[in-house]
Amino acid sequence: MLQYYEPDQRHLDPDLDYGTPPSTSETLVELTIDGKAIRVPEGTSVLRAAAMVGINIPKLCASDNLEAFGSCRLCAVQVEGRRGYPAACTTPVADGMAVTTQNDRLARLRRNVMELYISDHPLDCLTCPANGNCELQDMAGVVGLREVRYGFSGENHLDAETDASNPYFSFDPSKCIVCSRCVRACEEVQGTFALTIDGRGFESKVSAGQNEPFMDSECVSCGACVQACPTSTLMEKSVIESGQPEHSVVTTCAYCGVGCSFKAEMQGDKLVRMVPYKGGDANHGHACVKGRFAFGYATHKDRIREPMIRDAINDPWRTVSWDEAIEFAARRLRATQDKYGRESIGGITSSRCTNEETYLVQKLIRAAFGNNNTDTCARVCHSPTGYGLKTTIGESAGTQTFDSVMKSDAMIVVGANPTDAHPVFASQMRRRLRQGAKLIVIDPRRIDLLHTPHGGEAIHLPLRPGTNVAMINALGHVVVSEGLEDHDFIDNRCDPEAYREWREFIAEERNSPEAMEVVTGVPAALVRQAARLFAEAGNGAIYYGLGVTEHSQGSTMVMGIANLAMATGNLGREGVGVNPLRGQNNVQGSCDMGSFPHEFPGYQHVGDAAVRQHFEAEWGVTLDDEPGLRIPNMFDAAVAGHFKGLYVQGEDVAQSDPNIQHVEAALTSLDCLIVQDIFLNETAKYAHVLLPGSTFLEKNGTFTNAERRINRVRRVMPPIAGLEDWEVTMALSNAMGYPMNYSHPSDIMDEIARLTPSFAGVSYDKLDRLGSIQWPCNDAHPEGTPTMHVQDFPIGKGHFAVTEYVASNEKTTRKYPLVLTTGRILTQYNVGAQTRRTNNSKWHPEDVLEIHPSDAELRGVREGDWVGITSRVGQTVVRARISERMLPGVVYTTFHHPETGANVITTENSDWATNCPEYKVTAVQVEKVSQPSAWQRHFEQFDERQHQLLKTASPDPEATDAPALK
Ligand code: SF4
Numbered sequence: 001m002l003q004y005y006e007p008d009q010r011h012l013d014p015d016l017d018y019g020t021p022p023s024t025s026e027t028l029v030e031l032t033i034d035g036k037a038i039r040v041p042e043g044t045s046v047l048r049a050a051a052m053v054g055i056n057i058p059k060l061c062a063s064d065n066l067e068a069f070g071s072c073r074l075c076a077v078q079v080e081g082r083r084g085y086p087a088a089c090t091t092p093v094a095d096g097m098a099v100t101t102q103n104d105r106l107a108r109l110r111r112n113v114m115e116l117y118i119s120d121h122p123l124d125c126l127t128c129p130a131n132g133n134c135e136l137q138d139m140a141g142v143v144g145l146r147e148v149r150y151g152f153s154g155e156n157h158l159d160a161e162t163d164a165s166n167p168y169f170s171f172d173p174s175k176c177i178v179c180s181r182c183v184r185a186c187e188e189v190q191g192t193f194a195l196t197i198d199g200r201g202f203e204s205k206v207s208a209g210q211n212e213p214f215m216d217s218e219c220v221s222c223g224a225c226v227q228a229c230p231t232s233t234l235m236e237k238s239v240i241e242s243g244q245p246e247h248s249v250v251t252t253c254a255y256c257g258v259g260c261s262f263k264a265e266m267q268g269d270k271l272v273r274m275v276p277y278k279g280g281d282a283n284h285g286h287a288c289v290k291g292r293f294a295f296g297y298a299t300h301k302d303r304i305r306e307p308m309i310r311d312a313i314n315d316p317w318r319t320v321s322w323d324e325a326i327e328f329a330a331r332r333l334r335a336t337q338d339k340y341g342r343e344s345i346g347g348i349t350s351s352r353c354t355n356e357e358t359y360l361v362q363k364l365i366r367a368a369f370g371n372n373n374t375d376t377c378a379r380v381c382h383s384p385t386g387y388g389l390k391t392t393i394g395e396s397a398g399t400q401t402f403d404s405v406m407k408s409d410a411m412i413v414v415g416a417n418p419t420d421a422h423p424v425f426a427s428q429m430r431r432r433l434r435q436g437a438k439l440i441v442i443d444p445r446r447i448d449l450l451h452t453p454h455g456g457e458a459i460h461l462p463l464r465p466g467t468n469v470a471m472i473n474a475l476g477h478v479v480v481s482e483g484l485e486d487h488d489f490i491d492n493r494c495d496p497e498a499y500r501e502w503r504e505f506i507a508e509e510r511n512s513p514e515a516m517e518v519v520t521g522v523p524a525a526l527v528r529q530a531a532r533l534f535a536e537a538g539n540g541a542i543y544y545g546l547g548v549t550e551h552s553q554g555s556t557m558v559m560g561i562a563n564l565a566m567a568t569g570n571l572g573r574e575g576v577g578v579n580p581l582r583g584q585n586n587v588q589g590s591c592d593m594g595s596f597p598h599e600f601p602g603y604q605h606v607g608d609a610a611v612r613q614h615f616e617a618e619w620g621v622t623l624d625d626e627p628g629l630r631i632p633n634m635f636d637a638a639v640a641g642h643f644k645g646l647y648v649q650g651e652d653v654a655q656s657d658p659n660i661q662h663v664e665a666a667l668t669s670l671d672c673l674i675v676q677d678i679f680l681n682e683t684a685k686y687a688h689v690l691l692p693g694s695t696f697l698e699k700n701g702t703f704t705n706a707e708r709r710i711n712r713v714r715r716v717m718p719p720i721a722g723l724e725d726w727e728v729t730m731a732l733s734n735a736m737g738y739p740m741n742y743s744h745p746s747d748i749m750d751e752i753a754r755l756t757p758s759f760a761g762v763s764y765d766k767l768d769r770l771g772s773i774q775w776p777c778n779d780a781h782p783e784g785t786p787t788m789h790v791q792d793f794p795i796g797k798g799h800f801a802v803t804e805y806v807a808s809n810e811k812t813t814r815k816y817p818l819v820l821t822t823g824r825i826l827t828q829y830n831v832g833a834q835t836r837r838t839n840n841s842k843w844h845p846e847d848v849l850e851i852h853p854s855d856a857e858l859r860g861v862r863e864g865d866w867v868g869i870t871s872r873v874g875q876t877v878v879r880a881r882i883s884e885r886m887l888p889g890v891v892y893t894t895f896h897h898p899e900t901g902a903n904v905i906t907t908e909n910s911d912w913a914t915n916c917p918e919y920k921v922t923a924v925q926v927e928k929v930s931q932p933s934a935w936q937r938h939f940e941q942f943d944e945r946q947h948q949l950l951k952t953a954s955p956d957p958e959a960t961d962a963p964a965l966k
């Protein structure tokens, strides 16, 4: 009787390639491979089944992130009772099958295959950049290739020219074995379809776009093809230049809220390449151009390498020791408080920093500054998510894993542009769309997701900016009036009184698509079609971004989204849910860690005496019970003269916040501005103390992505200025007289776990063991919570909220007849401080204004003309790009370049509940101009002066030889 071994599908080695993707079948079949008896899911390939028991059948065209293709024939095996030599990668297992993977005949066959490949391949292994990491070379070794009987003088491709147009990788067709792995990776993994195999037989070759250089094709430089290539045909230029890495560290990308895991591959302290890590639960081995390639900023010459101080912002900088800088900062902060009172100082945490760093900054403010004047850049992006979701479903976070989308039948994407802002998740969405899921996009712009190659049914609701709530109400109205509600869900899971009230409101005729058509500009019939499609789909998921939150009704819209999900029963299981797509890498974490002025970590209100007592006992201080100032209140108070000191860690408010001229006035009014950053950013130009920041490569910690997933960040190189960011905050606290004493960020996480119920079970040990954890992680969910609200909501019953549509105060007029809306693009990140210092700028060297052809024609504007954009608060000048992606009457720009000053134009209108700025709606006029705006001229002069001051920074003549902190 055979004993069948059943490999554990959940704990496979992410560093091994099992040849073909896993099967999800629950039916198991039994077979033997080389005499080993195994039991695997039906649909598994023989190649994969063998790999799972340690039998490595040679392969070249197969990889476990691609569907089997069966072109190289290297994986030939023999199956008892069958004729010939089937390819193991395309042969599914079957009950009772007996497979032989090794015998003389198979060995000969494989050697013959390899001989053919090698006869048309350069024999320069010793000087090839892939030497030591080449599957072709490995396979030649494995099959025992000793001679090539065909010789090397026949027709070949050895003279084919290299395409080096892409700044990050090159394509050398002389090395290509036409295995199609790159083509399939571009289709199946990335979803761009930029590559094809042109020609047939000997003529066949890989071609980008319409046989163009990679740089001119649709390629978005994700690197999936480079990773898939088994030879050095597609290869990172960094590896060609530096050679193969010799060790690696698994860490987390610091760019966006997807939170992709990477192997940072190193030579000593030098980062050679970032390889997306297959064991990463958010990305499963995929990446985008930012995380994959744009890491050069970490060693850029512009990095701030030494602490600096000065008395006034027009003074030259003095470089000083860490001790002196910290002492100077603490002295000034104390002096400010002595003069203007305890409330006169505060701090801003960053969604780019780790959880531990963010936690420490808010602790410093509450415990050492003695007030709650802490806020975060999430104020200007996802604060309405916190308010809206907490009110309706009781927890301020997305409800699903990214993988959940693979079970969605319909998805609504509202105010988000995932292919640019969350590219790896967008690839997963596209995979699901290719499988037939339906798509509804609510956005003034025709986003790229609508153009998913081989995608199914898609509806675009191109609404006017500022009318989201009108649209969500109209969708809710159709659900209610056409009887599409999920009554079971509503009866069992939702508060009946709140539901009755909402239902009465939403059923009113004024909320119908017909009544709202004049507001949104979208035909009622299309809205009805979309509502039916979503409500009747089965599993409906909603994904949203800053196009929802950055409005005067941002919080209302978030509640409207939750209402729709509850009304249609789309919460509490896989494939459904309400999912905010967080912009920066740690927006979720910075909110979780108590950055907001009214909440301690874990969204616990500062006014709650029991909560406060808990924190007071752990921190050993008395804590303020009044919420502190939000960022806009800090700026107003600074201009008014009673807010005088600010500590900003890793945030650039002078570029990212609205109405920049007001921000500049506020920063200029401060007596003490401490900026901790990796570059002289726009905010740092107003600083008195400049503390060098550390990049994600230089520190330990954790980030929490948009799915509540806590991922480890691991130090791969020493911090450029000697200290990790958390050590600097700790030093400042000690200098302020409040002792902090952590020896590693894991100590900080242990403290977070003691104080934050949703993090109670989190520790570095567990993170290292599990790879990542989605909070809540506690006694009830010791390994975390992939899907939230399965049984009930943290507030018990789901709360329907009445969401009255109120038009924005920002109205178009004859003077300002167009609506400006802002967003981001794939290759740049946020304020661009990092990506502008990489080759990503080759794709987006400047911000431009997208304008509809009819609006352009009316103004005599042509492609590439300089245009002035004027709002009621400011003016800036950029080049025009004529585009039909916008509706007539709507213009669009990005904010990645400081000299553009997109936020010179945006106003201080904000969300009624959270003060999140209304970036997405600004009434503007656009006209042709011939010179920069007055603000841009001033910017240029100030920028030049500050760079000059930095360049001439001198060592402090009074500096002692005091050793650096630590
Ligand atoms: S880099 Fe990405 S998008 Fe470009 S060709 Fe390769 S797989 Fe396709």
Ligand code: SF4
Pocket (backbone or CB within 6 Å): 175, 176, 177, 178, 179, 180, 181, 182, 183, 206, 228, 229, 230, 231, 233, 234
């Ligand atoms: S470029 Fe690489 S992956 Fe693509 S067909 Fe050639 S060898 Fe295969």
Ligand code: SF4
Pocket (backbone or CB within 6 Å): 253, 254, 255, 256, 257, 258, 259, 260, 283, 287, 288, 289, 290, 291, 292, 422, 423, 424, 425
């Ligand atoms: S930027 Fe986002 S999608 Fe791109 S690699 Fe980083 S985490 Fe992944």
Ligand code: FES
Pocket (backbone or CB within 6 Å): 058, 059, 060, 061, 062, 069, 070, 071, 072, 073, 074, 075, 076, 087, 088, 089, 090
């Ligand atoms: S690996 Fe199976 S045919 Fe290529």
